Amino acid sequence: MSRRSFLAAGATGAAVTAGGCVDRVQSVVGQAGSNQLSVSITTVPADADRQNVRIANRLKDHLEQVGIGVSMDMRSRSEMLSAVLIDHDFDIYVGLHPADYDPDFLYEALHSTFASEAGWQNPFGFTRLYFDRLLEEQRQLDGEKRNRRIESILWGLAREKPFEPICVPDEYRVASTDRFEGWEDGDLATRYGYLGLEPAEDVDDLHALVTDSRLTTNLNPLSAPYRNRGTTIDLLYDSLGTEHGGEVTPWLATSWEWTEESRDAATATPDRAATRTATITLREGCQFHDGEPVTAHDVAFTYRFLADTSLGRAPIQSPAPRYRGHVDIVDEITVESDNELTITIAGEQAVGERAFTVPILPEHVWRKRVDQYASDSEFTAPQGEWAVVTADNIPPVGSGPFQFDERTEEESLVLTRFDDHFTQRDDVALPEATVDELRFTVDPGSAASIGRVADSNADVTASMLSTHSLPAIPDSPAVKRLQSPSRRFYHVGFNVRNAPFSNSHFRRAITQLIDKEAIVEEVFYGNATPAATPVTGEWIPSSLEWGGEDPVTPFPSSDGDLNVEAAKAAFERAGFRYDDNGRLLED
Structure with missing residues (x-):
């Protein structure tokens, strides 16, 4: 009998009527000593x-x-x-x-x-x-x-x-050197790996191979079962800041300035934490992929929505199953204008800036989705399980450097450059999308992916290579072995x-x-x-x-x-x- 079967038997015994209860419970307990402990x-x-x-x-x-x-x-x-x-x-x-x-x-x-x-x-x-x-x-x-x-x-x-x-x-990937330079400047586990590359003349597409098909079936940034590190999400959505080399620097925000904490952190208690406030200025003229402007109201909405995806409409709050710890530290948000807001956090600056790495969501898209389901008077939003956080979110509407074009489930995802993205501006010193199209193709395994890159049938392996396949990497100047730090x-x-x-x-x-x-x-x-x-x-x-x-x-x-x-x-x-x-x- 398995451990679960034993527990189920115990529950059944406890539920019987008093007439047979004592014998039943004694029987189960008496057998417990002879049952092998089993686990799954x-x-x-x-x-x-x-x-x-x-x-x-x-x-x-x-x-x-x-x-x-x-x-x-x-x-x-x-x-x-x-x-x-x-x-x-x-x-x-x-x-x-x-x-x-x-x-x-x-x-x-x-x-x-x-x-x-x-x-x-x-x-x-x-x-x-x-x-x-x-x-x-x-x-x-x-x-x-x-x-x-x-x-x-x-x-x-x-x-x-x-x-x-x-x-x-150790995270290894391989890239072809025939069509692109600059692979070593970015980390392919982040948005930086796909931005700022130097394509050869007349090259306008980037072909990446993945061994995980989930990005072809679900692009919901809130879905825990379908997201690992969220690299694709970071290409489709912007965040206030971006982490690179362990530091968070402005991305959608042009800057943020921190005020001194409201009281001495040394006297802080869990019930009354010290707070700091960041005044955040957004880049002007940014748009979502559907043409709607990105404003401080969308930023404020994002943090409130991640804290309760039902937006207060359900009897019990329903926090997002992703980014929960990031936004939990946010104490207050105040919109000052379309391009400025303040965020008060209950903690130190380094922890607060981690909150700036969540994807900024368009209020007009996500509020409409909540309204669609919350019209019923019996509305509930089971945390992590209701439609807004489990839906595939295709097509996604973000404001990132790439936008959704098409997908074939279990086979491929195609993104195209968002020409109105702020990184395309001459006065912005951040890496930008340098190709018209970014295609992710699902490949059956690491060894096959290495072969396709070596044969110039793909540009890079986006997924971390399985260690058993590393000996298959050819010793060739046409193939670059990329190693990036792993957390x-x-x-x-x-x-x-x-x-x-x-x-x-x-x-x-x-x-x-x-x-x-x-x-x-x-x-x-x-x-x-x-x-x-x-x-x-x-x-x-x-x-x-x-x-x-x-x-x-x-x-x-x-x-x-x-x-x-x-x-x-x-x-x-x-x-x-x-x-x-x-x-x-x-x-």
Whole structure:
């Protein structure tokens, strides 16, 4: 009997009438001691992410060695993200976390406020008051004080383990040098990778290959199951600022100026946070792709809409399943004129500027959609699941450097240059679209994509290449190997809402089974970095730098293999027991 079956049986027993209730409950409880503990691992198949499923299979093997029953729950990318992020229907999953340039992404990932919400905000259901306090405090601090709070958060995460970082992959792509120069100046995981390129004479189109077809079926910037980092969204929509190299600089805004905080941040409390106000000036004369002007009213609408996609029409607020943590810090917005507004945030400047990276949405489009569904007196807007946030949003109406042209589902997406975009102006020193057409074509896999670029049948691989395909990159001056820094990390996530995953000792016992060094060498062929934390670069405290093993749950090795007896001892210390056949029993 699986763990879920046992829980269902317990619920059924509790619901029977008093006449048979005692015998029934005693029967179920009496059987509990002989049931093997079973778990399900949710992942994607190899044709979606070979590394992901190989990590899942290694974990499955080690779990079975320590006496745990395991089933694999294989789903497509969007189905897996729906199960994990929207429905919270999983035990354990293996995935690639989008992360972000600033560790404030941990606020939405772990704060208990978001434990019941849909989206990347706390899909684990993790709730710890001391953690909430640390997450709130890091927003109020800067410099060394903030670094110390973040170190405390990272150490708490290493002990609690609602999820376990495994490694940060090296991101490789390939580009043809026949038709374009300037590939090394941008990061193809961002809008900068597709802007400012130098095409050869008479070249007016850019052909990019992707191994993920989701961008051909859904272009809704709010859809958690269909968005990873949102590179395509950043080409279709503008944001006030754009992140490049870890810094947020003006994009749709020409500038912003911060006032001093309203009171001393040192005396701030979670109930009464210090605030700062940014006065933001927009570029004049900007338009959406349908010709409507972009104004400060659209900006104000965007932040209010992301905070409640029902716009106050539903009985309960329905925050967007994406960008939740970005806008949660916004305290007040005031429109001063069509091109100027103020945004007050409850935190420090660095965290506030992260809020400036959300896509600006046209009020006339999205308000109309809300009105369409909210006319019914019985209107509700289930968070993350109602039509406005799940619709495909095709054709999208943004104001970005490219606009939608056409798509063929599962095959291709075509964007065309938006000639009225502000980056096309002579007095704007930002990279612009240099081709008339940008075509994304779905290719079956990384190796095939490399071959098409090498044969001059495509210009670039937009998707990160799978590590097994890297040897296929030809040693040719016509093909450039592009490496970009990655913030995304492979990880194992736990649904801590349910036993036994609500037990941190049990989670630690599982994470000790993950041999990160071996995964990097045998799954990624050395093209990744083992990780003890979900942050990268300068944000990793020296106390948590990778030193060959996890600082809290080192892999119990015996000549390179799992030391099964040592691993089992960790489960016994967590309060679990084994039967005579070596099966771990349900608690």
